[in-house]
Amino acid sequence: MADDNSIFIGGKPFMNYITGVVMQFTTRGTSEVVIKARGKFISRAVDVAEVARRRFLEDQVFVKEIKIGSEGFKNNEGRDVTVSNIEITLTKKA
Amino acid sequence: MADDNSIFIGGKPFMNYITGVVMQFTTRGTSEVVIKARGKFISRAVDVAEVARRRFLEDQVFVKEIKIGSEGFKNNEGRDVTVSNIEITLTKKA
Numbered sequence: 001m002a003d004d005n006s007i008f009i010g011g012k013p014f015m016n017y018i019t020g021v022v023m024q025f026t027t028r029g030t031s032e033v034v035i036k037a038r039g040k041f042i043s044r045a046v047d048v049a050e051v052a053r054r055r056f057l058e059d060q061v062f063v064k065e066i067k068i069g070s071e072g073f074k075n076n077e078g079r080d081v082t083v084s085n086i087e088i089t090l091t092k093k094a
Numbered sequence: 095m096a097d098d099n100s101i102f103i104g105g106k107p108f109m110n111y112i113t114g115v116v117m118q119f120t121t122r123g124t125s126e127v128v129i130k131a132r133g134k135f136i137s138r139a140v141d142v143a144e145v146a147r148r149r150f151l152e153d154q155v156f157v158k159e160i161k162i163g164s165e166g167f168k169n170n171e172g173r174d175v176t177v178s179n180i181e182i183t184l185t186k187k188a
Binding site for chain 1: 133134135136140141143148157160161162163164178180182
């Protein structure tokens with residue numbers, strides 16, 4: 001699936017992400033949105049998926065797949081760190 | 095599956111949970127462990143699953159299923175709140 005169907009969760013206001021997800025499905029008419037997050041933002045990604053699914057797109061989308069993984073990168077001090085990530089795929093109901 | 099195969103993630107030291115997961119598979123010989131968490135501890139549950147899977151039970155277990163959901167309860171002030179949750183099922187490889 002194309003990368004612009006992904007929404008990466010960070011520290012912006014919560015509703016920004018909800019709007020992002022809802023807009024993808026409604027205005028842009030996409031059939032699938034992937035909500036991605038790393039580290040401490042994983043909890044938030046689950047919140048975004050749940051609030052979008054239950055309150056804003058009720059009966060319109062479902063959780064098709066959830067993947068978790070780990071990725072390594074260098075932090076600000078140049079040290080190798082590993083961080084967990086999540087990808088939650090929301091899909092439009094037929 | 096029996097409830098005692100569940101590990102509920104909270105604020106205890108991280109390695110307590112890792113030990114808990116590893117012990118279930120090794121000492122107790124169970125074939126499946128469900129890692130559960132709510133709210134902000136969801137990120138931690140993913141970390142526990144990933145560290146257990148990659149570092150302590152490498153090539154021995156895999157992520158069989160991940161479920162997310164929402165549950166309502168009354169907080170300390172008696173207000174109804176909704177919180178997200180996650181359940182990550184790790185299963186022993188055949």
